[in-house]
């Protein structure tokens with residue numbers, strides 16, 4: 636199937652697509668062949684208009700009354716998320732977080748495969764996180780070049796993160812997923828994504844406060 640994406644896809648749409656995929660795969664496992672925007676919207680408590688708009692960004696066309704052919708919709712979402720092409724990645728920092736990420740085999744189903752971990756702690760070098768070997772960080776550049784790695788994950792302490800990001804960019808890494816709590820500078824053309832669990836916690840904490848407080852006023856929270 637040839638996918639035609641109609642234009643730029645907004646980031647909020649990209650963030651919703653994995654939930655659509657989960658719901659649609661669930662329908663498929665129940666033997667459903669056609670799925671409508673309304674069916675997805677009901678599961679996720681979104682509006683059908685929103686879902687239809689998001690799905691239209693993937694380039695797939697639905698049929699009036701019946702919706703989308705389920706396999707085509709699954710393919711279109713996976714294609715647009717780039718999950719149809721396994722991306723080999725490295726991770727730098729084989730500490731608590733690095734080990735959790737490198738050891739998580741579930742990334743495979745998103746097309747992400749961490750094939751090497753790097754650390755400067757000689758006691759860790761030569762060890763393994765599951766199937767992933769830990770190498771000395773001095774060998775990162777040659778590993779990246781030899782294995783044509785395009786994605787690097789940063790899980791070192793904040794003070795070491797900029798140096799690692801610069802080194803990653805210098806040896807050809809094009810996407811950096813940064814977990815360190817530091818705003819990093821990277822050259823134009825390198826995609827930088829920071830993930831911070833504290834941000835997610837802030838949302839649940841603020842919602843919880845509103846849920847449990849009686850008699851105090853808090854401005855409402857609006858989901859985007």
Ligand SMILES: NC(=O)c1ccc[n+]([C@@H]2O[C@H](COP(=O)([O-])OP(=O)(O)OC[C@H]3O[C@@H](n4cnc5c(N)ncnc54)[C@H](O)[C@@H]3O)[C@@H](O)[C@H]2O)c1
Pocket residue numbers: 727728729730731732733753754755756759772790791792793795813814815816830831832833
């Ligand atoms: N984004 C999030 O939600 C989130 C959650 C937890 C931790 N973190 C961040 O992730 C990072 C790692 O946290 P952790 O708990 O795993 O720490 P940790 O101390 O357990 O692990 C850090 C690892 O990095 C290695 N390291 C340090 N400097 C290095 C360098 N220059 N080159 C190569 N390796 C180096 C250390 O030897 C260690 O193995 C920290 O920046 C932390 O703030 C982020």
